[in-house]
Amino acid sequence: MMEALPAVVPVAAARPRRQVWSVGGGKGGIGKSLLTAALGFQLARLGRRVVLVDADLGGANLHTCLGLAGPALTLGDFICRRVERIEDVLVETGVSGLRLISGASDFLGAANIKYAQKVRVLNRIRSLEVDIILLDLGAGTSFNIIDFFLVSDVGILTVVPEPTSIENGYRFIKSALYRRLRAAAPSQAVRAIVDSALDQKNPLGIRTPLDLLAVVERADPAAVPLLRKEMGAFHPRFVINQVRDPADAAIGHQLVTACARHLGVKAAYAGYVPFDDTVWRCVRQRRLFASAVPDCPSAQKVRELARGLLQGESLALTW
Amino acid sequence: MVAVLGGNHYEVLGIDARATPEQVERAYRFCLEMYGDSSIAIYSLLDADEQRRARSRVQEAYEVLRDPFRRHDYDVSQGFVRATPPMPAPPRAAAGPVPLPAPPPPAPRPPAPQVLEGPVDGATLRRCREERGISLKEIAGRTKIGVRYLEYIEADRHELLPAPVYLRGFLQEYARATGLEPRRTADAYMSRLRRHPDPTR
Numbered sequence: 001m002m003e004a005l006p007a008v009v010p011v012a013a014a015r016p017r018r019q020v021w022s023v024g025g026g027k028g029g030i031g032k033s034l035l036t037a038a039l040g041f042q043l044a045r046l047g048r049r050v051v052l053v054d055a056d057l058g059g060a061n062l063h064t065c066l067g068l069a070g071p072a073l074t075l076g077d078f079i080c081r082r083v084e085r086i087e088d089v090l091v092e093t094g095v096s097g098l099r100l101i102s103g104a105s106d107f108l109g110a111a112n113i114k115y116a117q118k119v120r121v122l123n124r125i126r127s128l129e130v131d132i133i134l135l136d137l138g139a140g141t142s143f144n145i146i147d148f149f150l151v152s153d154v155g156i157l158t159v160v161p162e163p164t165s166i167e168n169g170y171r172f173i174k175s176a177l178y179r180r181l182r183a184a185a186p187s188q189a190v191r192a193i194v195d196s197a198l199d200q201k202n203p204l205g206i207r208t209p210l211d212l213l214a215v216v217e218r219a220d221p222a223a224v225p226l227l228r229k230e231m232g233a234f235h236p237r238f239v240i241n242q243v244r245d246p247a248d249a250a251i252g253h254q255l256v257t258a259c260a261r262h263l264g265v266k267a268a269y270a271g272y273v274p275f276d277d278t279v280w281r282c283v284r285q286r287r288l289f290a291s292a293v294p295d296c297p298s299a300q301k302v303r304e305l306a307r308g309l310l311q312g313e314s315l316a317l318t319w
Numbered sequence: 320m321v322a323v324l325g326g327n328h329y330e331v332l333g334i335d336a337r338a339t340p341e342q343v344e345r346a347y348r349f350c351l352e353m354y355g356d357s358s359i360a361i362y363s364l365l366d367a368d369e370q371r372r373a374r375s376r377v378q379e380a381y382e383v384l385r386d387p388f389r390r391h392d393y394d395v396s397q398g399f400v401r402a403t404p405p406m407p408a409p410p411r412a413a414a415g416p417v418p419l420p421a422p423p424p425p426a427p428r429p430p431a432p433q434v435l436e437g438p439v440d441g442a443t444l445r446r447c448r449e450e451r452g453i454s455l456k457e458i459a460g461r462t463k464i465g466v467r468y469l470e471y472i473e474a475d476r477h478e479l480l481p482a483p484v485y486l487r488g489f490l491q492e493y494a495r496a497t498g499l500e501p502r503r504t505a506d507a508y509m510s511r512l513r514r515h516p517d518p519t520r
Contacts, residue, residue, distance in 0.1 A: 161359065162359065163359045166359050166360060166363065167363035208364075247352075250349075253349070254349075254358070254361070257349075258353065258364055262361075262364045319334060319338065319345045319346050319349075
């Protein structure tokens with residue numbers, strides 16, 4: 001039974017009620033899963049109904065971050081159709097408003113699911129009656145990971161202040177953007193240019209999305225506005241994890257500036273999380289730091305991060 | 320060779336053309352850090368040569384923008400501001416003593432003090448100041464007038480300003496520090512203070 005709609009729809013209703021957020025980052029071991037778990041926890045504390053989804057299909061461990069044992073049913077069971085309904089693999093976490101769909105670590109082929117399966121998974125997850133679906137993506141830049149990132153309303157890119165992590169972060173951005181541009185390419189010629197850009201040593205000399213635009217400009221000028229529009233709509237948000245000093249925190253601004261100047265990508269700096277021994281101790285005890293020690297600096301920063309992301313805010317560079 | 324960092328000097332430093340000297344300084348330090356040898360934010364995007372070129376482009380921009388005179392000339396050349404117009408001749412019918420002639424220019428620069436046309440309020444003063452990239456703190460340092468009073472002047476918080484006899488002095492100092500003609504600027508601003516008649520006039 002549907003209730004009668006009010007005559008005037010309140011302004012707030014214009015905001016999409018159900019959002020998909022994803023947490024990626026090219027490199028492994030930089031705290032993506034912990035960050036995702038803590039972010040989900042804080043969002044739930046802020047009154048949102050949240051489902052965490054362990055989309056790290058090859059190396060799922062989000063349940064451990066939450067201090068839970070590996071659940072009996074996982075996303076793998078849904079993918080293999082051992083259960084029919086996505087609700088069947090949804091488990092409570094013990095935190096009000098926060099539930100989990102565990103990853104498919106029991107299913108070794110899961111990391112390579114086919115496109116059709118991916119679409120089915122995404123559609124069913126999207127149909128859940130929640131406010132925010134928070135995906136923990138695995139490491140790397142495989143299509144599975146990038147596709148989840150690209151369908152998200154909020155794409156969070158985790159890096160730690162280390163050269164390797166940042167290098168992979170840029171690689172992640174380029175891979176995701178090229179995949180998006182390829183899907184939007186209006187002609188075979190443009191698609192071929194995007195394809196060759198995926199090879200960093202391509203003969204066209206394309207190293208960045210801006211180079212790509214310059215090459216497309218010569219080949220098919222009419223396609224440029226379309227590609228520019230796609231680039232403008234691509235808006236990754238950086239989170240710097242394991243920050244040890246103010247210089248580390250400032251790197252977020254450098255990344256955003258570098259993305260704009262040298263990649264033509266409009267990124268944002270969503271926030272940072274300090275390096276914190278408490279987090280490490282909690283991991284050892286298989287407890288989530290955000291709930292075990294709610295006042296530790298990391299928990300507080302993740303709370304700020306959650307608030308900022310909900311309000312679409314980012315850390316601005318002010319002089 | 321393609322420029323690693325395109326755009327004008329302001330774009331290179333990532334600032335607005337109205338940036339204050341302090342903002343120029345901070346933006347410069349940020350860029351130096353970002354394109355520095357030990358920067359981890361840039362090393363996988365630019366090769367060593369590109370990084371060096373980016374740094375020298377930042378340096379070039381900074382050298383111009385840190386110097387008020389070079390910056391003014393640059394702004395004029397880029398069309399960000401109009402060249403300072405020459406002092407208009409004082410109107411013949413003006414009552415009272417004829418205004419002093421403009422002091423002889425000591426050098427081609429700095430530009431002669433500007434006489435503002437029309438009514439002068441706090442917002443006008445603020446705009447002039449910002450166009451010249453001068454901060455309130457700098458004026459305070461030069462004039463020994465508290466930043467708070469300078470802010471009141473710009474915000475037209477007339478009720479918080481000191482007695483007119485002092486205010487006139489403040490305004491003249493402000494104008495001098497901003498490159499405006501002191502007496503006329505003070506007159507124009509004071510003429511808007513209806514509730515506080517100026518006994519010095």
